[in-house]
Amino acid sequence: GAVVSQHPSRVICKSGTSVKIECRSLDFQATTMFWYRQFPKQSLMLMATSNEGSKATYEQGVEKDKFLINHASLTLSTLTVTSAHPEDSSFYICSARGAIRRGGSYEQYFGPGTRLTVT
Amino acid sequence: KQEVTQIPAALSVPEGENLVLNCSFTDSAIYNLQWFRQDPGKGLTSLLLIQSSQREQTSGRLNASLDKSSGRSTLYIAASQPGDSATYLCAVKDGTASKLTFGTGTRLQVTL
Numbered sequence: 001g002a003v004v005s006q007h008p009s010r011v012i013c014k015s016g017t018s019v020k021i022e023c024r025s026l027d028f029q030a031t032t033m034f035w036y037r038q039f040p041k042q043s044l045m046l047m048a049t050s051n052e053g054s055k056a057t058y059e060q061g062v063e064k065d066k067f068l069i070n071h072a073s074l075t076l077s078t079l080t081v082t083s084a085h086p087e088d089s090s091f092y093i094c095s096a097r098g099a100i101r102r103g104g105s106y107e108q109y110f111g112p113g114t115r116l117t118v119t
Numbered sequence: 120k121q122e123v124t125q126i127p128a129a130l131s132v133p134e135g136e137n138l139v140l141n142c143s144f145t146d147s148a149i150y151n152l153q154w155f156r157q158d159p160g161k162g163l164t165s166l167l168l169i170q171s172s173q174r175e176q177t178s179g180r181l182n183a184s185l186d187k188s189s190g191r192s193t194l195y196i197a198a199s200q201p202g203d204s205a206t207y208l209c210a211v212k213d214g215t216a217s218k219l220t221f222g223t224g225t226r227l228q229v230t231l
Contacts, residue, residue, distance in 0.1 A: 093162055
């Protein structure tokens with residue numbers, strides 16, 4: 001089946017530094033990628049939607065200058081948390097939408113998540 | 120704005136029991152509804168996807184139903200096992216926005 005990978009799976013960084021999270025679609029080309037954030041015991045909240053080669057669309061309340069998203073190719077999207085603060089500590093999950101077979105239906109597949117801890 | 124609620128928030132049952140998880144959504148104009156499983160500290164595993172024109176989907180011991188007009192879906196788990204312990208999330212895709220709105224989740228624990 002389709003696989004979406006994220007790297008790193010876990011990262012600890014100091015307050016004020018920036019950290020980059022990669023999301024890759026391994027079996028298919030993802031025309032659209034989504035980034036979600038999940039706080040402990042809460043559900044997933046959509047942060048932004050990105051289409052390959054264009055600027056990301058951010059959800060209300062998400063700072064685009066703080067959470068930089070780059071969707072440079074059909075298989076790779078990156079999320080950079082700039083000037084991280086402890087309140088940015090969360091579980092970040094990416095999702096990629098595409099068809100794993102030529103002519104197949106477009107489905108949304110989820111990555112395993114990245115645990116970010118800002119100290 | 121679509122809002123998705125799941126009841127109960129947490130559930131503990133002994134092994135072997137059949138159980139039902141509930142999901143409700145406020146805007147019935149959905150494209151599809153999906154049930155996911157999430158293990159602690161992990162990503163999401165898709166369990167069942169129901170298109171708006173369908174009423175139910177089955178996979179093994181899982182059966183999901185959809186009543187779009189009333190804004191409800193249920194996930195039925197038969198003969199529960201300790202390995203079923205996880206958080207179950209439902210998510211609806213809106214017909215126009217094409218983005219998923221997730222529910223609050225139900226944390227299930229199946230005990231021996």
